[in-house]
Amino acid sequence: MSRLITRRNFLSASVAAGSGLVLAGCDQFDFLGQRGHPLRQAMEQANVLTYRAQRALIGDAVLAREYAASEIRQGMKPNGSVEPSTPEYLFLRMQDFAGYRLSVKGLVEREVSFSLDELRNMPAQSQITRHDCVEGWSAIAKWTGTRLGPLLDLAGAKPQARFCVYQCFDNIQRTPMGDILYYESSDLIDAYHPQTILAYGLNDQMLPVANGAPIRLRIERALGYKQPKYLHTIELVDDLSGFGQGKGGYWEDNGYDWYGGI
Ligand SMILES: Nc1nc2c(c(=O)[nH]1)N[C@H]1C(S)=C(S)[C@@H](COP(=O)(O)O)O[C@H]1N2
Numbered sequence: 355m356s357r358l359i360t361r362r363n364f365l366s367a368s369v370a371a372g373s374g375l376v377l378a379g380c381d382q383f384d385f386l387g388q389r390g391h392p393l394r395q396a397m398e399q400a401n402v403l404t405y406r407a408q409r410a411l412i413g414d415a416v417l418a419r420e421y422a423a424s425e426i427r428q429g430m431k432p433n434g435s436v437e438p439s440t441p442e443y444l445f446l447r448m449q450d451f452a453g454y455r456l457s458v459k460g461l462v463e464r465e466v467s468f469s470l471d472e473l474r475n476m477p478a479q480s481q482i483t484r485h486d487c488v489e490g491w492s493a494i495a496k497w498t499g500t501r502l503g504p505l506l507d508l509a510g511a512k513p514q515a516r517f518c519v520y521q522c523f524d525n526i527q528r529t530p531m532g533d534i535l536y537y538e539s540s541d542l543i544d545a546y547h548p549q550t551i552l553a554y555g556l557n558d559q560m561l562p563v564a565n566g567a568p569i570r571l572r573i574e575r576a577l578g579y580k581q582p583k584y585l586h587t588i589e590l591v592d593d594l595s596g597f598g599q600g601k602g603g604y605w606e607d608n609g610y611d612w613y614g615g616i
């Protein structure tokens with residue numbers, strides 16, 4: 355599925371950028387003032403094309419390295435938010451997350467949501483991987499959860515959907531203008547990747563609050579900040595500009611790279 359999406363998008367982006375080059379040779383620059391001009395749109399695709407080319411080099415289905423249980427040397431160090439204090443989260447936590455639901459919405463055929471029990475009853479998958487934080491530490495841990503891809507299929511991603519935006523409960527930052535909530539995003543290739551799971555287990559225990567209970571996403575080929583904890587909503591979109599400062603994630607809004615691959 356993800357392969358098809360990539361290939362089709364890659365081909366249409368190549369065609370658009372190719373025609374842009376031919377037209378640019380005609381020395382016509384008056385299109386610059388027209389937002390909707392097809393040539394302008396073709397040029398704007400150039401950035402996308404660079405990213406797609408990188409994607410093509412890396413390959414869609416390359417797996418992150420998995421480790422042996424003996425290589426888990428210490429507990430998963432909690433980092434960033436470790437105890438969210440928003441009323442919504444405190445209320446759910448008080449009831450052991452009985453009222454929790456994970457919502458999938460946006461560019462989907464049907465909005466769906468799942469309780470924790472429903473998620474735990476879906477096919478489970480465990481993987482022992484290394485988490486790399488840009489602050490300079492890493493940790494090998496065993497994550498258990500259910501794959502995100504099949505959930506997106508239940509919702510039915512529309513063809514225009516290009517990204518998943520992951521919305522979290524925690525107020526990572528407080529400002530005079532109000533709380534800033536943690537969020538992240540990925541493309542659909544990472545969302546459908548075979549190791550991308552909605553994790554509810556860590557090292558054979560229930561996922562602790564400090565590490566993102568009740569659900570945190572694992573995108574195993576990405577850096578630590580691309581592993582959103584306290585996840586409540588996944589929104590499919592064709593554009594990231596409507597969230598936060600528009601860069602696709604809390605840390606991206608503060609200057610980190612969006613792709614964040616390792
Ligand atoms: N919701 C949320 N997700 C988050 C963070 C956070 O502060 N809030 N921190 C990120 C960073 S920088 C890292 S390194 C990891 C830390 O995960 P851990 O607490 O399980 O070690 O979570 C990431 N996901």
Ligand SMILES: [Mo]
Pocket residue numbers: 433486487488489578579
């Ligand atoms: Mo991190």
